[in-house]
Every structure is written in structure tokens, then in C-alpha cells.
Amino acid sequence: MAALRFLTAGESHGRLLTAVVDGCPARLRLTAESIDRDLRRRQMGYGRGPRMQIEVDRAQITAGVRYGRTTGAPIAMTIANRDAENWADVLSVEPVDAPAEPVRVPRPGHADLGGALLYGSPDLRDVIERASARETAARVACGAVARRILEDVGCGVVSHVVRVGDVAIEPGRLPAPGIDDDPLRCADPEVSERMRAAIDDAAAAGDTLGGVFEVVATGFPPGVGSYVQGDRRLGVRLTAAVMSIPAIRGVEIGLGFAAAALPGSAVHDEIAWDERDGYRRTSNRSGGIEGGMSTGEPIVLRAAMKPIATLRRPLHSVELESHRPVEARYERSDVCAVPAASVVGEAAVALCLADALVDRFGSATIDELTDAVTAARRRCRDA
Numbered sequence: 001m002a003a004l005r006f007l008t009a010g011e012s013h014g015r016l017l018t019a020v021v022d023g024c025p026a027r028l029r030l031t032a033e034s035i036d037r038d039l040r041r042r043q044m045g046y047g048r049g050p051r052m053q054i055e056v057d058r059a060q061i062t063a064g065v066r067y068g069r070t071t072g073a074p075i076a077m078t079i080a081n082r083d084a085e086n087w088a089d090v091l092s093v094e095p096v097d098a099p100a101e102p103v104r105v106p107r108p109g110h111a112d113l114g115g116a117l118l119y120g121s122p123d124l125r126d127v128i129e130r131a132s133a134r135e136t137a138a139r140v141a142c143g144a145v146a147r148r149i150l151e152d153v154g155c156g157v158v159s160h161v162v163r164v165g166d167v168a169i170e171p172g173r174l175p176a177p178g179i180d181d182d183p184l185r186c187a188d189p190e191v192s193e194r195m196r197a198a199i200d201d202a203a204a205a206g207d208t209l210g211g212v213f214e215v216v217a218t219g220f221p222p223g224v225g226s227y228v229q230g231d232r233r234l235g236v237r238l239t240a241a242v243m244s245i246p247a248i249r250g251v252e253i254g255l256g257f258a259a260a261a262l263p264g265s266a267v268h269d270e271i272a273w274d275e276r277d278g279y280r281r282t283s284n285r286s287g288g289i290e291g292g293m294s295t296g297e298p299i300v301l302r303a304a305m306k307p308i309a310t311l312r313r314p315l316h317s318v319e320l321e322s323h324r325p326v327e328a329r330y331e332r333s334d335v336c337a338v339p340a341a342s343v344v345g346e347a348a349v350a351l352c353l354a355d356a357l358v359d360r361f362g363s364a365t366i367d368e369l370t371d372a373v374t375a376a377r378r379r380c381r382d383a
């Protein structure tokens with residue numbers, strides 16, 4: 001069982017999303033404002049659909065926090081869906097006399113068909129509502145709690161978009177301060193322009209685009225994770241966390257797939273020691289993880305997002321039961337959501353790293369955790 005775990009609930013157009021974070025150390029400073037900041041960042045980005053103008057996400061903390069500090073109890077949060085009143089009848093919890101027209105055409109690239117086969121619902125609405133990426137708002141709220149834990153031990157988690165469709169930045173660029181001001185969350189303004197043009201072209205053609213984002217975690221202590229069992233490897237936990245985001249199709253750490261084409265001398269990081277920092281690497285091609293554990297260098301991972309599956313120029317599908325060939329329905333949708341996904345990626349990484357820390361240092365209070373991390377850093381330096 002994870003030391004710091006979370007659950008989300010809620011439908012895309014239901015009354016509200018609910019998130020619960022369990023295992024957060026007590027006495028951590030936490031306000032709704034620190035959560036709203038990340039919720040706002042998830043809503044930004046060029047290529048988003050009209051929904052982002054309807055929803056202005058705000059978290060309400062309903063349990064686990066008193067006078068701005070966590071108590072050690074589960075933290076519960078809700079995020080209202082502002083469009084919900086228009087869907088009140090369609091998504092009524094109680095039975096209604098006149099149910100909404102069922103959705104019967106599964107959209108390719110979505111959970112629709114698999115969900116209908118799995119749960120046997122005669123109305124795809126049951127699948128669409130929960131499989132929607134609206135859930136990632138609740139995940140970002142949980143990630144904001146994890147971010148607060150990490151901040152107190154001197155660890156920051158940032159991200160940037162490194163590719164949209166076939167437009168990519170030079171490898172090796174790092175997320176720059178002020179990255180949130182760029183509509184693509186891209187570190188190179190000229191490349192950002194070209195990404196925007198690519199999204200415009202795709203939108204004009206009724207098409208969509210995917211891309212790649214990179215998440216960088218700095219200041220994470222060495223020696224977290226383990227090699228003794230496969231499922232305790234930090235890289236396994238991180239890639240699984242990021243792969244759990246809808247539409248993510250691959251995750252690589254450090255050089256990732258590129259390492260397969262290079263000789264060992266161009267892949268591995270040499271070890272050095274100095275008085276101030278202790279052990280360090282002269283390069284960081286491993287992306288901060290070796291032998292299933294953190295090295296103390298920045299953790300760097302990239303995730304590939306598939307293009308949005310809802311196309312204005314619809315794909316072919318088959319109606320449930322009648323089996324008649326039809327075109328997939330178009331419901332308002334993003335053309336490209338890679339900038340938003342990068343913020344969700346930060347949340348996934350933050351949750352995973354905070355869990356690994358609490359797992360490693362097992363602390364009831366945030367002060368115990370920060371003291372344990374400081375002591376471990378000192379031990380690692382002098383080892």
C-alpha cells in the first residue's frame with residue numbers, strides 16, 4: 001500500500017469532483033489558494049476547447065486541515081463543475097421519469113467501446129463521464145498537496161512542452177522561469193510560435209495534435225526507491241504514475257530510448273565528490289535515477305501524449321446493438337492538450353515522489369520528515 005495515497009471520484013458534468021489524499025504528514029501548511037494555483041495552470045494552454053472558459057476551477061478543502069495546517073487526517077477536497085446545472089437531468093443520481101437519449105456510438109480512441117463491453121451499460125454516457133480527462137483536475141488538486149510536502153524538503157517539480165506534432169525544441173533545453181506565461185508552456189518563444197501555427201493548421205483541418213512534455217524534479221534527496229524488488233524501483237513507480245494520465249502513450253527517463261543507440265561511454269554518468277555537495281554526477285544522462293533509486297541529480301522524464309481522439313472531422317464507428325456503420329459524434333473538445341497534460345504530469349510526479357519520501361522516512365509530521373531528509377542528506381554526503 002502506498003504511504004501517501006489518493007483517490008478521485010466524480011463525473012465530467014456531475015455536480016462536483018471529489019479528491020481524497022491519505023497519509024499526508026501533519027502540521028503541513030496548506031491552503032485552498034496553493035491548490036487553486038495548480039488548478040488554474042491546468043486550465044491554460046493554447047488549443048484548449050471552450051470548456052476551459054466555462055470552468056474556473058477552485059478547490060474547497062472539506063476535511064483534514066485546520067487553521068491552514070494538515071492534521072494528519074485524510075484531506076478531502078471538492079471542485080465544483082460549473083456547467084453541472086445544464087446536465088442535472090442527464091446525470092441525475094435519482095431515477096427520472098424521462099431519461100436522456102442514450103449515447104450509442106462509441107468514439108474511436110476513447111474508453112467508450114471497452115467501457116460499454118466491460119460494464120454492460122446501454123448508454124455510453126456512463127463511460128464517457130468518468131473516462132473524461134476532467135478527472136485530471138481532481139488529480140492536480142491531490143498533486144498540489146504533494147507539491148507542498150516536497151517544497152518543505154527543498155524539492156521543486158516543473159514541466160515544459162518539448163514537442164507538439166512535428167514541432168520540437170532543441171534537446172537539452174530546461175523549463176525556464178515564467179514558462180506558465182507561454183501559451184504552449186514551451187521554453188523557446190520561436191518554437192512556441194510554430195507550435196501554435198501547427199495547432200491552428202490542425203484545427204482548420206478538423207484534426208488534432210499530440211506531443212511530448214518533460215517534467216523535472218530538482219532537490220530530491222538521493223537513495224529513495226530501491227533495487228531489492230522490481231515494484232520498489234523509483235523509475236517503475238514514476239513511469240506508472242505518469243502512464244496513468246489519459247492519452248499518455250510512453251514515458252522515458254533521462255536519455256530514455258536514445259540510450260539504446262549510444263555506446264556506454266555516452267550514456268553513463270561519472271561519479272565525483274566535493275566538500276560542498278558530497279557525491280555528484282558529472283552529467284545527468286540517467287535522468288536522476290540509477291538502480292531504481294534517486295541519485296540526487298534532477299529527475300528528468302518525458303511523456304508522449306497521443307493526439308486528442310475527438311475529431312471535428314469524425315472517424316468511422318459502429319452503433320451499439322444495430323451494428324450499423326456511422327460517424328463518431330463530435331462533442332466540444334480540445335485540439336491539443338499537451339500544455340495541460342504537462343501540468344497533470346507534474347501532479348503525477350509530485351504524488352509519486354512525495355509517496356516515495358513518506359514511504360522511505362515514514363514521518364507523522366512534516367517537521368519529522370524534513371529533519372529525517374536533512375539527516376539523510378548529511379549521511380549521504382559523508383558516506
Ligand SMILES: Cc1cc2nc3c(=O)[nH]c(=O)nc-3n(C[C@H](O)[C@H](O)[C@H](O)COP(=O)(O)O)c2cc1C
Nearest residue numbers: 109110133246247248308309310333334337340341
Ligand atoms: C489534460 C487533458 C485534456 C484532454 N482533453 C481532451 C478533450 O478535450 N477531448 C478528448 O477527446 N480527449 C481529451 N483528452 C484525452 C482523453 O482523455 C483520452 O485520449 C481518452 O480518455 C483515451 O485515452 P487512453 O486511450 O489513454 O485511455 C485529454 C487528456 C488530458 C490529459
